[in-house]
Amino acid sequence: MCNDYEGFIRQIKKQTGIDLSHYKEAQMKRRLTSLRQKRGFDNFHTYFQALSCDNELVSELLDRMTINVSEFYRNMKRWDVLETSILPEILKQSKRPKIWSAACSTGEEPYTLAMILNQHLPLKNIQITATDIDEKALEKARQGVYHERALKGVPNSIRQRYFTKDNNVYHVSEAIKNAVQFKRHNLLSDRFDSDFHLIVCRNVLIYFTESAKNELYTKFYRALKSEGFLFVGSTEQIFAPQTHGFDVFDTFFYRKTVT
Numbered sequence: 099m100c101n102d103y104e105g106f107i108r109q110i111k112k113q114t115g116i117d118l119s120h121y122k123e124a125q126m127k128r129r130l131t132s133l134r135q136k137r138g139f140d141n142f143h144t145y146f147q148a149l150s151c152d153n154e155l156v157s158e159l160l161d162r163m164t165i166n167v168s169e170f171y172r173n174m175k176r177w178d179v180l181e182t183s184i185l186p187e188i189l190k191q192s193k194r195p196k197i198w199s200a201a202c203s204t205g206e207e208p209y210t211l212a213m214i215l216n217q218h219l220p221l222k223n224i225q226i227t228a229t230d231i232d233e234k235a236l237e238k239a240r241q242g243v244y245h246e247r248a249l250k251g252v253p254n255s256i257r258q259r260y261f262t263k264d265n266n267v268y269h270v271s272e273a274i275k276n277a278v279q280f281k282r283h284n285l286l287s288d289r290f291d292s293d294f295h296l297i298v299c300r301n302v303l304i305y306f307t308e309s310a311k312n313e314l315y316t317k318f319y320r321a322l323k324s325e326g327f328l329f330v331g332s333t334e335q336i337f338a339p340q341t342h343g344f345d346v347f348d349t350f351f352y353r354k355t356v357t
């Protein structure tokens with residue numbers, strides 16, 4: 099069926115508010131086609147008809163489109179750069195920095211941030227907003243309970259200070275949990291807060307089309323304070339950052355140009 103997929107994404111937008119046309123088409127179409135076929139639908143039209151009256155199917159579809167893989171201290175070297183080069187710059191500006199972990203998935207990233215910041219600031223000065231489009235991932239994040247594999251990059255001293263082990267799982271300390279506020283937020287359609295010293299947005303931009311990414315860089319620019327930082331994932335270097343108002347500060351770290 100010729101415009102089967104395009105029709106499907108229009109209807110999904112109407113039903114869920116999520117606009118799949120901003121995600122790279124080949125990749126998303128492949129993921130959703132395999133799910134549709136697994137559920138026994140020959141085309142997207144009949145699949146959508148079933149989705150309109152079956153919330154379980156919708157929830158499964160949303161699960162498939164959001165890729166929640168994360169871990170503490172993901173790409174460890176980047177967190178070293180954050181702690182040794184970026185944080186001192188931020189602390190020159192504020193001893194109570196405003197920080198956003200965007201597309202935070204199940205919480206490993208904002209909790210990593212809180213643990214690193216707490217090496218330099220008391221927890222009462224740490225305010226991290228952590229957002230994701232996926233309510234289920236946020237629920238897991240709020241619980242703060244993880245399997246060993248999510249902790250493989252965590253230094254021993256941090257493990258001992260901020261986690262307690264209970265049977266086979268690790269609980270993040272309440273003090274760290276209290277430093278992070280989780281909220282649902284769709285990067286592609288919701289309003290952005292402003293005056294951030296640091297925005298961390300990693301391993302989600304790769305799923306978006308070039309035009310969606312360009313729009314996001316502009317929104318991140320506006321959401322940052324003058325000289326604020328944007329920290330992106332290790333495959334997400336910004337092409338021509340100056341055109342979006344950013345200077346490269348270090349690999350994968352961009353600083354809002356002074357205006």
Ligand SMILES: C[S@@+](CC[C@H](N)C(=O)[O-])C[C@H]1O[C@@H](n2cnc3c(N)ncnc32)[C@H](O)[C@@H]1O
Nearest residue numbers: 164165166168201203231232284285300301302
């Ligand atoms: C691979 S995870 C990245 C998690 C974490 N930032 C990291 O690097 O470990 C990608 C996350 O992006 C979220 N996501 C996808 N589309 C989104 C959107 N439009 N707005 C906000 N979050 C989105 C997914 O739900 C998923 O949790």
